[in-house]
Amino acid sequence: MTARLPERPGEVIDRSSSLPFRWNGGDYTGMAGDTIVSALAASGVRVLSRSFKYRRPRGVMTADFNDPNCLFQVGDEPNVRAAHRLLEPGMDTSSQTSWPSLRFDAKAATQALSPFLGPGFYYKTFMRPRFLWPVYQRVLRTFAAGGKPSPQPGHSSPDKRYAHPDVLVAGGGPAGMMAAISAAERGARVMLVDEQHETGGYLRWSDSDGRLALADLRTRLAAADVEVLTDSVVFGRYDHNWVGVMQRSHPQGERLIKARAGVLVVAPGLIERPLAFEGNDLPGVVLSGAARRLLNLYAVRPGTRAVVLSANAEGAAAAADLADAGVEIAAFVDARAGETVVRAKGRTGVRSVELTGGKTVEADLLVTATGWTAPTALLNMAGVVPTFDPESSRFVPGEMPDDVMATGGIVGDGSVADLLSHAAAVGQEAARRSGHKAVHKAAAIPAAAALAPPSKEPVELPTLEPEPHPPLFIGSTSGFIDFSEDVTTKDITAAADEGYRSLELAKRYTTATMGPTQGKLEVINAGVAHAIATGRAIAGMGTTTWRPPYAPVSLGALAGRMLEPVRHSPLQPYHERVGAQPIVAGQWIRPNHYGDPAAEVTAVRSSVGVIDVSPLGKIELRGRDVPKLLELVYTNKWSKLAVGSVRYGIMCAEDGVVMDDGVTARFAEDRYMMTTTSSGAAGVYDWLEEWLATAHPDWDVRLTAMTDAYASMNVAGPESRALLERLVEGIELDAESFPHMHVRTGTVAGVADCFLWRLGFTGELSFEVHVPAGYGLHVWEALLEQGADLGAVPFGLEAQRIMRLEKGHFIVGQDTDGLTRAHSTGLSTLINSDKPDFSGKQELEWSEADSGTMLVALQPEDPAVVPPEASQVLSGNTLVGRITSSRMSPTLGRSICLAQLTQDHAAPGTVVTVHLPDRTRVRARVMEHHAHFDPEGSRLRG
Amino acid sequence: MLLIDCPYCGPRNGSEFAWQGVPSPRPDPASTTPLEWRRYLYEEDNLAGWVEERWKHRSGCRAYLIIERHTATNEIRAVRLLGGTPL
Known part of the structure; x- marks a missing residue:
C-alpha cells in the first residue's frame, strides 16, 4: 500500500x-x-x-x-x-x-510483566546470588538496544579542520540564515552550521508564504560570503568560544571542525515536545x-x-x-x-x-x-543559566556572555518578519563584537570594500518575546516520557516515592533522559512529572545539565588520524638497509638489534662494536654562569670541572626523586655540552629554562637544543682505539693524552667539528663520537668499513642494555620510579651535601638515613633462570621489592638482575626469594657491587 | 580550549601552553623545615576566583608568562611576561 x-x-x-x-x-x-x-x-x-x-x-x-x-x-x-x-x-x-x-517480538512478553519492571528493577533483581551475575549478564545483553558495530578496525581515517570564523551561527533556520547574512554583509567571516540537509529550518515544511520567504533567504545567503555547512552539527561550546562542529557528510566521512569563533550565535529553533x-x-x-x-x-x-x-x-x-x-x-x-x-x-x-x-x-x-522544548544546550555550555518561563511553558535564555548571542525561536516567537528583524540585528551586533578581524577582511577583498562596515556603537536588538502557551506536559493517564528508555510517568512517580527527591538522582535511577535522545524530547516532561510527584511547583523545577556533545559524534571522528611525531636518527638509512630489528623508544624508532644481540655483546667485549646513540639528548650551555646552573640541577660538584673534562651527574626534582642522569662536558671556559637520557631531553630542557626564567633571570646562561644537530655513535670494545686511530685527525687517542672522562674535538673520517668523549655505557674502552648530523651516515659507514678487519660490528639497544646491566648501570625510569630518591640508587657519593643548595638537597638530607628502597644487583642461585622484569621479591612471605632489570648475560653465562629492595634486605649476601609468573620461586643473592662484570672498571680505563 | 594572547605570538590555543600554577616562593633552603618545604612542593590554595598563574608558551616562543585567570569562568584579563621584561 x-x-x-x-x-x-x-x-x-x-x-x-x-x-x-x-x-x-x-x-x-x-x-x-x-x-x-x-x-x-x-x-x-x-x-x-x-x-x-x-x-x-x-x-x-x-x-x-x-x-x-x-x-x-x-x-x-x-x-x-x-x-x-x-x-x-x-x-x-x-x-x-x-x-x-x-512483527513478532518474543520479548514483548515483558510488557505483561511491566508492573514488576519499574525503576531500579535490574539493580534490585540481579544482585543476588552474585555468582549468577555472568549468566544474568549474558541474557540481559540480548535485551540491550543498539546495533552491531563492524568487527573490522579502521574503516576510514577521518580528517580534522581548524576554522577561525568571526561569527559562527549554530542553526540554519530563518533566524540563523538572517543572522549569518547580516553579519557577512558587515564584513565578518561567517560559518553557518545546520543539522538538516538543507537550510531553512521550519520554513522548509511550512506554507507557501514560508516557502517564498525561504527562497528569498537562500538567494541572499548564496550572495553573501558565508560558509554554509549542512548535515553538520555544533556539538559543543568550550572555553573562549572553542566550538566543536561535526560535519557528517564530508566526502571523507565525518570531519571534525575545531572552530575558534569570535562570536557564537545560537539559533537552534525549538524542538517539539x-x-x-x-x-x-x-x-x-x-x-x-x-x-x-x-x-x-x-x-x-x-x-x-x-x-x-x-x-x-x-x-x-x-x-x-x-x-x-x-x-x-x-x-x-x-x-x-x-x-x-x-x-x-x-x-x-x-x-x-x-x-x-x-x-x-x-x-x-x-x-x-502541545508545545516546545528550547534546546539551550549551547547556552548552558557557555555558562548561561536559562530560566523556566511558566507563561510560555518553556525555558528562555538568561544573561549571556559577550561572545555568545541567541536569536530565533530559542529567544521568542513571532512572524517570520519578526524573527528576521531580530536576527538581522543580532548578526550586525555579532559582526561588531567580533571586532578587528572583520576589518581585515574588508581591507583584503576588493568586493568586501563595498560592504557596510561593522557598526561602532552597540546595535539595539528588537524585542522578541515568547508567546504564552498552555502548560501541557503530563496527561491524565500514565504515558511514556522517555521513548528511548521506556520510562513512563508512573516510573518517575515511583522513583520520587522511593525517595529520589532530587531530579538528578531520579533521572539516573529511572534512566529518563539517558537514552539516545539525551533529553531533547523528554527533559521537560521528566522534570514536570518529578515536580508533580514531589509536590513542587512546575515553575521551580530543576533542569538537567546539558553537557557536550549536543548530538552523537563518532569516536573515530574525534580521534582523527594518527599525528604523533616519529623520530629517526640520521643513520636510519643504514639500519633499514641492513634490516635492523626496530624498537619504539618514546618518539624514536631505534635499532634493537641486527640479528643476534648476544653475538653483538660478545663482539664488543672481544673486539669492537658501534652503536647509534643519536637520540641521546644534547643541550649546549654557554655563558659565564653555567657552573652555577650545573651546581643547582645536579647533585654533585661542578664548579671545578676542568676544560676538556666530562663528568657524570644525577638530577633530582625538588622532592629528591631522580629525574634524569647524564654527562656534561666543558669545551671551553664558558661553553658546555650536557647530555640527557633520550626520553628525558625535552623535560630537562624545560627544567633548565625554568630555573633560569623563574629563579635566576640575572644569570648569563644560554641554552641551545642540539639533539638533532649531531649524529652520535659509541665506538666500544678493546679495539675501539685502534679503529679510531685510522679515522681521527688532530686528536691523540692514547690513554695519557685522552684519558677516561675527557672530551676532545677534531676531525673524524674527514668530517671537521666532531667531538669525542671517552666514556660509555658498556664498560669497555669506548669513545662516543658526535658528528654534525648531515655527515653522520658517512662517518658511521667509514667506521664499519675501516673496522672490518678488526671485527667491527654494529650493535643495537638490546646488546647495550645487556652490557649496561652486566656493569650495573641503572636506567632512570626503568630501575628507578617516581619514588626513587637519589640515595636509593646507591650513588650517595654523587650527592654533595656541602653545596649550599641544589634541587632535591633538602629532601635528600632528611631521607639520607632511610631512603625507603635500595637499588641492588641480584643473582639468582639457578643461573639459568631469568626472572621477568617486575617480578616480586619476597623474604619468607613478605614482599620486599621487585626486579627492575634482568637479562641472561652472554659474558658471564648466567642470569643477572637489578632490583629495588627494602633497606633491610639490601645488604650484600642477603638471600631473598623471587616469585616467578609460573608460581615457582627461585632464590637469589644480593651482590656486593652493582656491576656483575669488571667491578673495578679496568677495561673501561684501559 | 583556552585562547591565550601571548605577548610575543598573539592569540594561540591553550594546548600550546604549559600550566605551572600559582607560583609560591621557594623557602630559604638553608633554614627550611620539612613542613614548610612540603607545603611549597605539594600544596595549592585552589582558589575559585582571580589568580595570577605562571604559564609557559611551551610549544611556541617558550616565554614564561604571568596570566590573570578566573578559575571559575576561565576568563583571562591579563597576560604579561614573567618579571615584566619589556618586549
Missing part, C-alpha cells in the same frame, strides 16, 4: 528516480531525497522498531534526527538515525531491537512537525483518518496540511479550549483515540502540537 501523495509544492524528492533498498530482508524502493524512514513510510510501513525495555511496537514520531524510534542498522554501521539519513540505492537496512522478527498519555508511543501518534515534514518534504501521507490535538498555530497548520493531502480530520481537539486526549488505543498502531469526556474517535493517526 503506497502512502506517497501526488506532487507537493515544497517536496524534496526526485520523482524521476527509483532507489531500491532492503529493510529487514525485504525489498523496497524510495526516491532520491527520501530519508530511509520516509521511503519506508511511503511504502506503507508503520512499525519501524521495538522499544528498548518492553519491546512495544514503535513508528515514526518526530521524523527527524531526534526520532527515538528510528535507529537502524545500515550495512555495518549501527545506530543510524534513519529518519535523517538520506536513502542511497542498495542500502541494506534493518531495525535493531527485535527478535526473532519485528510530546505529551505524556497512555498509548502516546503507538505507531500513528506523531508530533505536528513530523506530520508536516512527511507531508510537505516527502509527500507521504502519515495516515488516513486523523485526530489533531492542538495548542498552537502549528497544530492548526498541520490539520490544514492533512486535510489538503486528503486525510480525513476525525476530530480537532483544541487544547487552548481545555480539551485534550486521554489515551490512544490499539495494538500495533492507533485504532482509536479517547478524548476528554469519554468520547472515543476511530482514527489511525493522532497528531499532537
